[in-house]
Amino acid sequence: MSRIIKSKLLFIITIMLSVTFCACGGEKTGKSVYELGESRQNAKGNRQGVYYEIFVRAFADSDGDGIGDLNGLISKLDYLYDNNPKTTSDLGVTGIWLMPVNETVSYHGYDITDYYKINPEYGTMEDFERFIEEAHKRGISVIMDLVLNHTSDRHEWFINSVDPNSPYRDWYLWVDEDTDKYNIKANVWGHPVWNKVNDSYYYGLFWSGMPDLNYNNPDVRQEAKNIAGFWLDKGVDGFRLDAVPYLFDTTEVPFGESGLKKTVAWWSEFKEYCHKKKPGCIIIGEVLNDNPGTRASYLPSLDSTFHIGLGAQIANAVKTGVSKNNFLVNYISNNYAKYREANPDYVDSPMLTNHDQNRIMGLVGGKHELMKVAASIYLTLEGIPFIYYGEEIGMFGAKPDEDIRLPFVWGENDPAQTSWRESKYKDAVIPVSEQEKDKDSLLTHYKRIIRVRNENEALYAGKFRGIDSDNDSVLAYMMESENQSAIVLHNLSRESQGVEVDIKEYTLKFCQTKDGFEVNDGTINIPPLSTVIFVKDF
Numbered sequence: 066m067s068r069i070i071k072s073k074l075l076f077i078i079t080i081m082l083s084v085t086f087c088a089c090g091g092e093k094t095g096k097s098v099y100e101l102g103e104s105r106q107n108a109k110g111n112r113q114g115v116y117y118e119i120f121v122r123a124f125a126d127s128d129g130d131g132i133g134d135l136n137g138l139i140s141k142l143d144y145l146y147d148n149n150p151k152t153t154s155d156l157g158v159t160g161i162w163l164m165p166v167n168e169t170v171s172y173h174g175y176d177i178t179d180y181y182k183i184n185p186e187y188g189t190m191e192d193f194e195r196f197i198e199e200a201h202k203r204g205i206s207v208i209m210d211l212v213l214n215h216t217s218d219r220h221e222w223f224i225n226s227v228d229p230n231s232p233y234r235d236w237y238l239w240v241d242e243d244t245d246k247y248n249i250k251a252n253v254w255g256h257p258v259w260n261k262v263n264d265s266y267y268y269g270l271f272w273s274g275m276p277d278l279n280y281n282n283p284d285v286r287q288e289a290k291n292i293a294g295f296w297l298d299k300g301v302d303g304f305r306l307d308a309v310p311y312l313f314d315t316t317e318v319p320f321g322e323s324g325l326k327k328t329v330a331w332w333s334e335f336k337e338y339c340h341k342k343k344p345g346c347i348i349i350g351e352v353l354n355d356n357p358g359t360r361a362s363y364l365p366s367l368d369s370t371f372h373i374g375l376g377a378q379i380a381n382a383v384k385t386g387v388s389k390n391n392f393l394v395n396y397i398s399n400n401y402a403k404y405r406e407a408n409p410d411y412v413d414s415p416m417l418t419n420h421d422q423n424r425i426m427g428l429v430g431g432k433h434e435l436m437k438v439a440a441s442i443y444l445t446l447e448g449i450p451f452i453y454y455g456e457e458i459g460m461f462g463a464k465p466d467e468d469i470r471l472p473f474v475w476g477e478n479d480p481a482q483t484s485w486r487e488s489k490y491k492d493a494v495i496p497v498s499e500q501e502k503d504k505d506s507l508l509t510h511y512k513r514i515i516r517v518r519n520e521n522e523a524l525y526a527g528k529f530r531g532i533d534s535d536n537d538s539v540l541a542y543m544m545e546s547e548n549q550s551a552i553v554l555h556n557l558s559r560e561s562q563g564v565e566v567d568i569k570e571y572t573l574k575f576c577q578t579k580d581g582f583e584v585n586d587g588t589i590n591i592p593p594l595s596t597v598i599f600v601k602d603f
Contacts, residue, residue, distance in 0.1 A: 101153035101509065104516040108525040111206035111302045111347045112368075112412055114159025115444065115515050116451045117145055118419060120470050121166055121187050122485050124454060131484035133472075135166070135188035135196045140481060144497070148203040154501070156457060156508075157515040160206040160449065162305050164420060166193065169217065172485070173466070174210075175307065176217035176275050180292045197300040206302040208347065213289050214308040215275040223276050227262055238268040238279045238317065246319040258316050270311050280312050280331050290338045297339065303347035304339070306332070309363055309370075310352055325362060332366035349414055353421065357400040361407035369412040369448065372400070376417035379442050380428035383435045386558040387537040393442075394531035394542055401447065401529055413448030417456060420470055424453070424462035431493065433459055433507045434594045437577070438555055440507075441596040442540065444514050445553045447529050457511040458500055461490035510577075514596070517575045521600055523551035532566065539564045539591065552599040556591040563588045571599035 108114035125137030147155045165174030168182040183193050200207050216223055225233040240247055242264065249259040249266050259266040260273040269276045278285050293304065311317075312331060313324035336348045350367040352360045355374035364370060378396055382388045404411045417425040417439060429435040436459055444450050455462075455473050462469040468490075472483040476496020488494075500506035518524040527544035534541035538558035544551040552571060556562045561581050565588050576582050577595035584590070591597055 101512055101516070103151050104157075105150060105520050106148075106157075106159075106204070107522065108159055108519040109204075111160055111208070111345070112449060113525045114449065114519055115157065116160035116162055116206075116208070116414075116449055117156070117158040118162045118164065118416075118451055118453045120164045120420060120454060121184075122172060123470055123472050123483055125473070125475075125481040126483045127481070129480070132186050133483045133485065134186065135183070135192040137481050137483075139192075139196050139199050142199055142203060142205070146203050146205055153512065156452075156512055157519060158452065159204060159519065160208065160302075161200060162208050162451060163210060165210045165212055167212075170219050171217075173470070175212050176215070176219075177212055178217045178220050181295060194299060201300065207300070208303040208305050208349065209296055209301045210307060211293065211296075211304040212307040213278065213292070214311050215269065215271065215277045218269075218274045218276055226267075229265070235282050236279055236285050237276050239265050240268075241265055248316065251316040253314070253316060258314075268317055270314055270317065271308075277311075277314075277317060280327075286331065286334070289335065293335070293339055294342050297343040297346060301346075302343075303349065303368075306348065306350045306367070309350035309367070310354070310359075329363060329366045332363065336366055336368070347412070357403045361403040364404055364408040364411050367408075368410075369414045371419070371451065372413055372415040372448075375400075375415050375443065376422070376425055376439075377428065379417065379439050380425060382540070382557055383429055383439050383442075388540055388557060389537050391531065391533055391537075393540055394533075397446065397529060397542075398531045413446065414451055415443045415446045415448060416451040416453065417443055419451070419453050421466070422469070423464060424460060424469060425456060426459050426461050427463055431459075431461065436507055437510045438557060438594050438596065440511055441514050441577070442555055444511075444518055445524055445544065445551075445596075445598065447527070447544070450518075452511070455494075457508050458494060458497055459507050460494050513575070517598060521549060521551060521574060521598075522546045523549035523600060524598075527551065534564045534566070536562055536564050538562045541566060548603050550601045550603070553596070554589065554591055554598070555596045556593060559593045561590055561592055563590050565589075568599045571601045574598050574600045 121138060122133045124133040125141045126133050127136035127140060143155055145156050145158045166184055166187055167177045168179040168184055169177055174184060183190050197207055222233045222236050225231045226237045251258050253270060256272060258268055258270050260269055267276050280286055310328060313327040315324050318324045339346050339348055347368050349369040350363055352363050352370045353373055354360055360370045378393055382393045425439060426436060429439060458474060462471055467486055471486055471488040474491060474494045474496045475482050476498035500508035503509060523544045523546045527546035530543045530545060532541035532543060538556060539562050540555040540557060542553055544553060552566060552568060575598040578592050581592035
């Protein structure tokens with residue numbers, strides 16, 4: 066054997082030995098790359114780590130009525146994160162986003178009847194307080210869905226406002242039929258937004274059962290702050306703000322006024338109040354728009370917005386097996402540039418899909434191997450990624466909305482299984498109980514990639530910088546923080562791919578599979594549909 070060949074073999078062997086447990090932070094435990102083991106949880110606080118979006122009704126049931134509740138959620142907190150670095154049974158998430166838990170008249174909770182009460186189907190205020198306590202014990206932050214754009218038409222404020230002489234009349238936007246300030250015949254999303262009662266019209270952007278609050282009224286603005294303060298005092302770590310752009314929709318402001326300007330001014334006021342009330346809390350806004358410039362326009366008044374549109378771009382790259390001309394890396398870079406320009410202190414909130422979108426599993430054709438690549442991409446980007454409950458086990462879901470919010474699949478007759486709605490996809494989903502036993506399952510992959518993220522500063526606190534891989538099938542980028550740099554490589558194709566990237570002084574921290582992986586003369590050969598991550602400490 067020649068000296069050159071021996072040298073190459075030694076280099077490859079050295080690299081492989083450094084990856085004895087590359088799926089969990091490079092710990093030299095002698096374990097296979099397919100196993101989980103003890104890991105360090107270095108990500109801290111509500112601006113690091115990974116969040117998990119939960120629809121309480123669908124997640125876990127404690128009393129056998131088929132409807133998920135807070136006590137059921139408490140019983141399953143250890144599935145999310147048990148705060149024990151020696152266990153491998155938890156997913157490893159560090160934060161929870163609770164979809165609405167307030168008193169409501171609907172299954173989804175986005176039409177609230179009392180902001181200061183818990184939906185009785187979910188439990189009591191004492192249950193909520195215990196949930197916050199148990200989550201915090203485990204190091205899990207909790208943000209709460211706050212629906213401030215509108216109420217239910219059955220809220221006592223609105224019921225009272227129907228009387229023109231009520232002190233609540235101006236809490237909603239009421240106009241006379243002969244108004245010259247608004248177009249009362251306006252239609253949005255195929256329905257009228259001005260709704261007639263007696264001789265007047267009230268504004269309801271989403272539908273007549275969700276009348277919009279009037280944020281021109283200082284009493285309404287103060288009440289919104291009071292509501293936020295109440296829940297911050299209960300222990301929540303921030304809010305997911307629903308319908309951020311619509312507080313002053315273009316059909317809701319008088320002719321000639323800027324709805325955007327007024328909206329940004331209000332949310333800035335709200336954010337300042339929350340930060341003063343509870344320093345360190347995080348305010349994340351829902352801006353359902355694929356245009357990064359539109360999302361960025363609201364960032365001066367928020368800590369973060371969800372990275373809407375990212376999931377579809379990732380799904381497209383994974384399905385086709387290529388990202389031509391480095392499109393996806395450039396797309397992400399350009400999004401971040403717009404965010405940075407709008408708010409230099411922005412925190413990104415990447416996600417694949419959420420409760421308003423067809424689930425990502427359907428977008429990748431129901432293939433777990435493609436889901437693994439999609440997950441590896443967005444879980445190694447900037448900010449705080451959000452997992453939509455069930456994504457980690459490959460749950461399916463497509464419109465109508467109810468079928469995107471189906472019962473989580475625990476399996477093996479788990480008493481916590483909810484049944485609030487029959488799922489037409491349930492037989493296509495491998496339950497948690499089965500995936501937990503499979504070292505190659507989608508759930509196990511999520512556990513690995515989350516642990517790698519939460520251990521390495523470059524991933525949980527770093528900033529994104531694209532790398533031109535000169536290979537349309539390899540997505541390449543760096544994540545750089547104050548003390549660490551990571552090189553992240555994803556093979557999008559179903560065939561092995563080689564890419565030349567300078568990894569001198571870097572240590573291999575994660576490789577999805579060692580079969581076919583090698584480093585040879587500066588070329589990194591990546592197995593099909595897999596991810597490798599190298600890390601260097603400064």
